[in-house]
Structures are given as structure tokens and as C-alpha cells.
Amino acid sequence: MIRNLQEADLPALEWGGEYRRYRRMYRDMYEQMRQGRRLMLVAELDEEIIGQAFIQYFIHRADLPADSTPGYLHAVRVKPAYRNRGIGTQMILIAEHLLAKRGMDYSVIAVEVDNHAARRLYERLGYEYFADDDGVWSYIDDEGQRRFVTSPAHLLKKQL
Numbered sequence: 001m002i003r004n005l006q007e008a009d010l011p012a013l014e015w016g017g018e019y020r021r022y023r024r025m026y027r028d029m030y031e032q033m034r035q036g037r038r039l040m041l042v043a044e045l046d047e048e049i050i051g052q053a054f055i056q057y058f059i060h061r062a063d064l065p066a067d068s069t070p071g072y073l074h075a076v077r078v079k080p081a082y083r084n085r086g087i088g089t090q091m092i093l094i095a096e097h098l099l100a101k102r103g104m105d106y107s108v109i110a111v112e113v114d115n116h117a118a119r120r121l122y123e124r125l126g127y128e129y130f131a132d133d134d135g136v137w138s139y140i141d142d143e144g145q146r147r148f149v150t151s152p153a154h155l156l157k158k159q160l
Helices: 007-017 020-034 088-103 114-125
Strands: 003-004 037-045 048-057 070-078 107-112 128-133 136-140 145-148 153-159
Touching: 003 088, 007 020, 007 037, 007 048, 020 037, 020 136, 037 088, 070 088, 088 107, 088 114, 107 114, 114 153, 128 136
Parallel strands: 070 107
Antiparallel strands: 003 037, 037 048, 048 070, 107 153, 128 153, 136 145
16 A cells, blocks of 8 residues: 555654664654645555655756756655565656646656666656756754765656
């Protein structure tokens, strides 16, 4: 089942500690979801969160048509034991439907340069490369420390 994230699901996004460092960021995104600025989807099987896809409703990119209204998909993940079963595909298709329903005309997704499997999936779903992103960003970790990330990515878009 793919559904909206509920507050009680937040600890499950840490995937047994692997993503604990993002705890504060997940909480902040949840608050943004409550304000209507984003949506957090989860895939659930037998009461276990096995996947996630986050939607940011408002992004501004100079390399997209000026009159476009793009939405941004990120943190699309499926636990390794559940990959290659169509779960990621279903989350993306549902996210695209929700973006279109909200009036967005493009879906944008970033894929790490070395994540070839994810890029193949996105291209199979109709996404096309349009730019590179340096992938430089920062966040406050679960211990209150600012962490800096450099994760170069390719940006792909799909007209909805």
C-alpha cells in the first residue's frame, strides 16, 4: 500500500538507524507537509515501511521553461529486499498523478551520478536528462550538528 506519511511513521524513515542522521530534516519536512508545501509518501507492506518518495511542490529552475510549474521528487527509496518489484515505479506514478492533480506540468527528479539503476528506471518512466546539479547541500543532523553533503546528480524532467 502506498499512502501519505503519518507522524507515527517518522521513526520508520530512519530504516533501522541507516538514516537516523536525517531525523530533524524528516520532522521539518513533515511540518511542511502539514502546511501543504510538500507531500511525503510511504510504501507499506505488512505494517513495515519499505519505501518512500517525497514531493516538493515549489521549485524554481532557470533551466526549465519560465511559464512551467514543476514539482520535485526526491528521497525516492525502496529497501533493498523489496527492490525490482515495481514499488518504486508505483510510488513515482502516484507522485506524478498527485503533482498533475495539483496543477504541476513537470516532474523533476535528481539521480546521483553513479546510481545507474535508478536512472534507468526514471528514463523507462519517461524522464529525460536536462541538467547537472553539483549536489551541494547541508542539514542539521540528529545531534544538532550542521552536516555538508556533496552528491553530484543528473536532473531529469518529465512533462505531466
